[in-house]
Amino acid sequence: MSFNSKLPLKLWYSPGACSIAAHITLLEAGLQPELICIEFADMTEEFARLNPKRKVPVLAVGDQVITEMPAILTAISALNPDRKLMGKDTLETVRAYEWLNYLSGVLHGQGYGGLWRPERFVNDASVYPLVKEKARQTIKDCYTFIDGKLKQANTAYSVGNSFTGVDAFLLVFYLWGIRIKIDMDAGYPSYAALAHRVLERESVIAAQKVHRLKVKYVKL
Ligand SMILES: N[C@@H](CCC(=O)N[C@@H](CS)C(=O)NCC(=O)O)C(=O)O
Structure with missing residues (x-):
């Protein structure tokens, strides 16, 4: 095939x-x-x-x-x-999957899924506010975790010093954080630094013209 x-x-x-x-x-x-x-x-x-x-x-x-x-x-x-968009060697590829599964399963599925689609979690609409409140906390916990992990790694990108698909996915959640009125730059400086680096890439500038996922760009 x-x-x-x-x-x-x-x-x-x-x-x-x-x-x-x-x-x-x-x-x-x-x-x-x-x-x-x-x-x-x-x-x-x-x-x-x-x-x-x-x-x-x-x-x-x-x-x-x-x-x-x-x-x-x-x-x-x-x-x-x-x-090498999934890492330069086996260990980097392993790390890329570690990131992607966490971002996809926890931050996207549980966090933003709960906030924007509470009906996926409970049938009783009267408890949607509770689901959303918990989801917002999950999102913030994820951002704290991501920020700490990036700070500790001290690399230019999330997986080593070259751009991978993980960085594009991380950018989405940075922009969504701003959308739900979390002060991403003040609250999560290492994450914000990565996002601003990614925002400067030609691929991102080109894609943003199509996707209407923009942020008022303030250089750190
Ligand atoms: N697990 C899926 C999640 C994809 C997903 O949730 N996509 C959203 C957009 S960000 C969607 O299409 N949502 C449709 C809807 O909620 O009606 C993946 O990793 O691709």
């Missing part, structure tokens, strides 16, 4: 969503996918035939449809292995 960067590439994304991380990483790999915008409200039966989970990002490489951020970032990295 062929799997290479000569095959047609399609990325389904939603404005403001996590899917920008896949687009950034594709651009970092030197790849220009066909971009297909799908609003959350339009994730109907037709979209469900593509991704029954009704979520973005979705990446198609030829006839292979790939979902879930860690899998998508792995696929993109494999399309241009020279760019």
Whole structure:
């Protein structure tokens, strides 16, 4: 089965969503996918035939449809292995997965999932405020953890000194933190420093024009 960067590439994304991380990483790999915008409200039966989970990002490489951020970032990295977008050696790749699973499972799934989609956690709408309150605390706990981990590592990027897909995913949560009115720069300086470094990359500047996920850029 062929799997290479000569095959047609399609990325389904939603404005403001996590899917920008896949687009950034594709651009970092030197790849220009066909971009297909799908609003959350339009994730109907037709979209469900593509991704029954009704979520973005979705990446198609030829006839292979790939979902879930860690899998998508792995696929993109494999399309241009020279760019080492999942780490330069085995240990860095292990660390990349350690980050991605945590970001995807805890910060995205539990934190932002609970805050923006409390109905996924409880049936009783009267307790949504409690779910949201707990989710906001989970988000802040994650930011504290991320900031501490980056401070301790003292590297230019989250996995060593080169950009990986993890940095694109971390940028999403930095921007979402600002969206939910957390003072990211004051509260999490090591995380903010990484995010500002990532925001300067050409891939990010190009992707932001498409995704409407912007931040008033204040240089630290
Ligand atoms: N576990 C999935 C989560 C993807 C996800 O939650 N995507 C959001 C956008 S950031 C989505 O499509 N949400 C649709 C909805 O909530 O209706 C992944 O890692 O790709």
